[in-house]
Amino acid sequence: MAAAAASLLAAAVSCKRIEPPRLDAVRAFNRVARPTFQPPTDSLLTPAQLDLFLKIRTAARGGALGEALTAAGADPGEFTWVRARIQEALLTLDADRVFAASSESYARGLAALREARKAARDPKTAARLDAEIGTLERERGTLRKPGPGLPSIARNAALVSRRRGEIEAAGP
Numbered sequence: 001m002a003a004a005a006a007s008l009l010a011a012a013v014s015c016k017r018i019e020p021p022r023l024d025a026v027r028a029f030n031r032v033a034r035p036t037f038q039p040p041t042d043s044l045l046t047p048a049q050l051d052l053f054l055k056i057r058t059a060a061r062g063g064a065l066g067e068a069l070t071a072a073g074a075d076p077g078e079f080t081w082v083r084a085r086i087q088e089a090l091l092t093l094d095a096d097r098v099f100a101a102s103s104e105s106y107a108r109g110l111a112a113l114r115e116a117r118k119a120a121r122d123p124k125t126a127a128r129l130d131a132e133i134g135t136l137e138r139e140r141g142t143l144r145k146p147g148p149g150l151p152s153i154a155r156n157a158a159l160v161s162r163r164r165g166e167i168e169a170a171g172p
Contacts, residue, residue: 037078043152045089045159049082054163057170086167088153089160095146106140 052074060068069076113133120126148154160167 037075045085045156053082089157092157
């Protein structure tokens with residue numbers, strides 16, 4: 001019985017020595033794991049967030065993103081949120097760019113066909129060109145301009161467009 005009591009006492013004493021470091025580790029994990037960043041309700045990026053994103057991306061080039069975040073004292077949750085808003089903005093800008101390029105391509109093609117039609121002397125050639133012009137105009141009519149989307153995305157796109165070169169240079 002004395003041996004059992006001694007082993008219980010030894011176990012209790014040894015648990016007290018182990019417990020504080022384990023609690024410190026748990027507290028440290030909770031500080032890191034619990035999100036501290038609360039996204040703004042308007043979903044708008046600020047120039048300061050864009051600056052911090054660029055600073056971290058530039059610092060992380062060739063290294064670990066986590067180390068760059070720690071060195072900058074940045075919140076990983078905020079960084080992730082900012083990166084998602086930047087990607088939304090870039091997608092919006094790209095969709096607008098694709099629509100503009102498609103519209104321009106159709107316009108050039110139609111202009112060339114109309115010029116060829118004016119110069120056509122053969123009725124068979126003129127009829128074929130008229131059919132091609134009609135087909136191209138119908139196809140152009142199916143193009144849909146990207147909708148304005150959410151106002152926050154449009155405003156973020158305006159902010160990001162001014163610094164797109166820096167963002168692309170900083171890497172993915």
